[in-house]
Amino acid sequence: MEVVSFRIPKELKRSMKEVDINWSEEIRKFIEAKVREYKRRKALEEIDAMLSNLPKAEKGTAKNYVREDRDSN
Template identity: 35%
Template structure:
């Protein structure tokens, strides 16, 4: 299902788009899809950075410690 979004532009811009044969509805749709993709990526990066800061720095070789701990448990 789709909805209609209207945008007011200067008449000369619309005329120029039509004169140049630019499919402005497709161009706007593609622009908005790209805008949403970039914003989602930005927010995900921000959230990952926030989580990284909250976890803090891990000291030492954590993988080796886990392996030793696992071996000692046997």
């Protein structure tokens, strides 16, 4: 594992010592969640960009395809 350090106010550090929490684990979970959230957001942005480059279908196209498929059976 790697070591990451950061600064916090003294009062916060004192308050952290007063509670029985594994801060390393909590911070690790928080960072992992933020990274997952960021990756999901980036993937959605890429998908949106790809979809915006696709040609637009005329209104009612999906309905017509469904009707055509139903009528063919």
